[in-house]
Amino acid sequence: MQKLKVKRKAILSRYLIILALVAIDLIIKYFVEINLRPYGTISFIDGILHFTYVQNPGAAFGLLRGSSAFLSVFTAIILIGILIFLALPYKTKKLETICLLLIASGGLGNLVDRTIRGYVVDYLQALPAYIDFPVFNFADCLITVGSFVLIGCLIYEIILEFMAPKQKTAVAEASPEISSEETEQATVSEEKTEPADTDSEKPSDDNDE
Numbered sequence: 001m002q003k004l005k006v007k008r009k010a011i012l013s014r015y016l017i018i019l020a021l022v023a024i025d026l027i028i029k030y031f032v033e034i035n036l037r038p039y040g041t042i043s044f045i046d047g048i049l050h051f052t053y054v055q056n057p058g059a060a061f062g063l064l065r066g067s068s069a070f071l072s073v074f075t076a077i078i079l080i081g082i083l084i085f086l087a088l089p090y091k092t093k094k095l096e097t098i099c100l101l102l103i104a105s106g107g108l109g110n111l112v113d114r115t116i117r118g119y120v121v122d123y124l125q126a127l128p129a130y131i132d133f134p135v136f137n138f139a140d141c142l143i144t145v146g147s148f149v150l151i152g153c154l155i156y157e158i159i160l161e162f163m164a165p166k167q168k169t170a171v172a173e174a175s176p177e178i179s180s181e182e183t184e185q186a187t188v189s190e191e192k193t194e195p196a197d198t199d200s201e202k203p204s205d206d207n208d209e
Contacts, residue, residue: 014097015086018083018104018105018108021102022105022108022109022112024138025105025106025109025110025139026112026113028123028137029113029123029137032053032121032123033121036051036053039053040053041053041125046129047130048126048127049124049125049126049127050125050128051123051124052122052123052124052128052135053121054122054123054135055117055120055121055122056120056135057120058071071114072114072115075107075110075111076111078107079108079111082100082103082107083104085100086101093153099146099147099150101146102142102146103142103146105139105142106138106139106140106141106143106144106146109138109142110139110143113139120137122134122135122137123135123137124136124141
C-alpha cells in the first residue's frame with residue numbers, strides 16, 4: 001500500500017510540474033499578446049536580445065509553416081505517449097524524467113496556444129544583429145533543452161552498453177593470470193617454510209640423547 005501511495009504521489013507530482021510549466025508559458029503569451037503586439041519589437045539588449053511579436057502557424061522556431069492541423073495531431077500523439085510513459089511504473093533516471101517533463105510541458109503549451117488562437121505566439125529574438133535566427137518562445141526553450149539533454153543521455157547509455165562487454169572480457173582474461181600468480185606465490189611460501197620446520201626439530205633430538 002505504501003509503495004502504491006509513493007508511486008501515485010510521484011505521478012501526481014510529475015503532472016503538476018507539467019501543468020505549472022504550461023501555465024507559466026500561457027501566462028507569458030497572454031501578456032505578450034496584450035502588451036507587445038501593439039509595438040511589434042522592443043529592444044531589451046540592443047543587438048543581443050529583442051522582444052518581437054510573431055504569430056507562428058508552424059512548429060518550434062517557425063518550422064513547418066502552414067501545417068497547423070498536422071502539427072496539432074502529431075503533437076497530441078507524442079504528448080499522449082509521454083504522459084502514459086510517465087504514469088507507468090518504469091524505473092527511469094531523474095534526468096531523463098526531467099527531460100520528458102520539459103518536452104511534454106513545451107509541447108502542451110504550444111498545442112493549447114495553437115488550438116485556441118490558430119497560431120503560436122513567439123516573442124524571443126536572439127542575436128538579431130548577427131544572425132537571422134527564428135523568433136521563439138518559452139515553450140520552445142523547454143522542448144529544445146529537454147530534447148538535447150535526453151538525446152545526450154541516450155547516447156551516453158548506448159556507449160556504456162557498448163563498452164560493457166569489452167570490460168567483462170578484459171576482466172575474464174585477466175582473472176586466470178591472477179589466479180596462476182597467486183598459486184605460484186603460495187607454493188613459494190610453502191617451500192620457504194619447510195626448512196624452518198626441519199631445523200626446529202633438530203635441537204629436540206639432541207636433548208633426547
